[in-house]
Amino acid sequence: MNVLVLDAVGSPATIGSISKELNKGRFKTDVIALHSAKLIGCQSCFTCWVKDPGTCRIRDDAREIAIRYASADLVIFVTETIFGTYSLSMNQMIERLLPNMLPYFEKENGEYVHPPRYTKRPGILFFGLHSSNEEDEQLKDLIDRNCKILLPRFYRTVILDGKKNERSIRSAMTYAKGEMA
């Protein structure tokens, strides 16, 4: 099982708790510090759709991460919550998953989307750091919307408020392991 951890926060405690849970299973884990990675957002050139389908023309860390995403069984996103959206580096990274989508408009679950290019879909766990209640709710809404596009095998969103983080992470990881079993 390939696990990709995309960390846009840089909190050793959070990543430590996730790694501790992952170490209990047979996972090949890749932890990527997005907050210090070399990446920019999507430039809307559509090269990955109509020139070199499936591959981004920008040669930075995001290009490689999108490639790894395509073969992952579980992707764990760790982000701050600001203005009800992701940390900047997470925002940039999600935009750069565009090569993993098809250009065509297709209807999925009643909505038009650009559907995933790959039939293999990872499960997804989102860990968002608590901001305010309304920003947390907005982040959850955005994640729900993004998962209508990414169509993961399963997903769960957990807001970490600092009080019971370790228990919340353990519970989410147990859920993911169960889904992947």
Add this chain to the structure above:
Amino acid sequence: MIDNALILLGSPKRQKGASAGLGNVFGDTLKKKGVKVKTLAVYSTRSKKGIKELITSYEKADLVLLSFPLYWDGIPAGVMGSFLKLYENKDRFGDKKRYLGAVCNCGFPDKGVCSAALRSVELFGKRMGMKYLGGLAMPEGAVIGMGNPGSNPVLMTNAKALRSAADRMSQGKTVTKKQVQDAGKLAMPPAVYLFIGNTSFNMMGLKNGALGKMRDTPHGK
């Protein structure tokens, strides 16, 4: 009430494309109302000089209008970067009353997908202490990007709504439900738009010798 407006273009296409076209419709209307308008492309404000220009332009503005494309149902990373730069400098802006409005264009026929992105703009405004005057969602972005949306015959209702919304904003007033509704009117039936969209992607693929590879899976199954 509004003397200076800052129009932020939130697309990597900078001064070209749908976001710029919609920003111009707003800008032209505001200028006719006697408002001084400064237009900045957020993707051109990443250098030290660009950040300084963003901050000084914001400092001067009474009204900030963001025109941006929908990316992954949210705000583009370039917009997020600008928001963060402004938020980091919040203390230097004092307690001057500022207004915020937004227009979001999406590539889909359903304007409802813009709601999360517009909400993020509103939450940014709240953190900055701005008064949010509302957001307009415009579907079928590919049509908007074809030439000047202010004079495109299939966008007459939408453009009229944008102009009247700009008029309201120039007075510090919230946009009306009718303006939101008319701005979001479809330029063409969804089936036609989607057919043209999918055909255009095939044409681009054909032009680039990639038509047979459009559904390739080079990095997985």
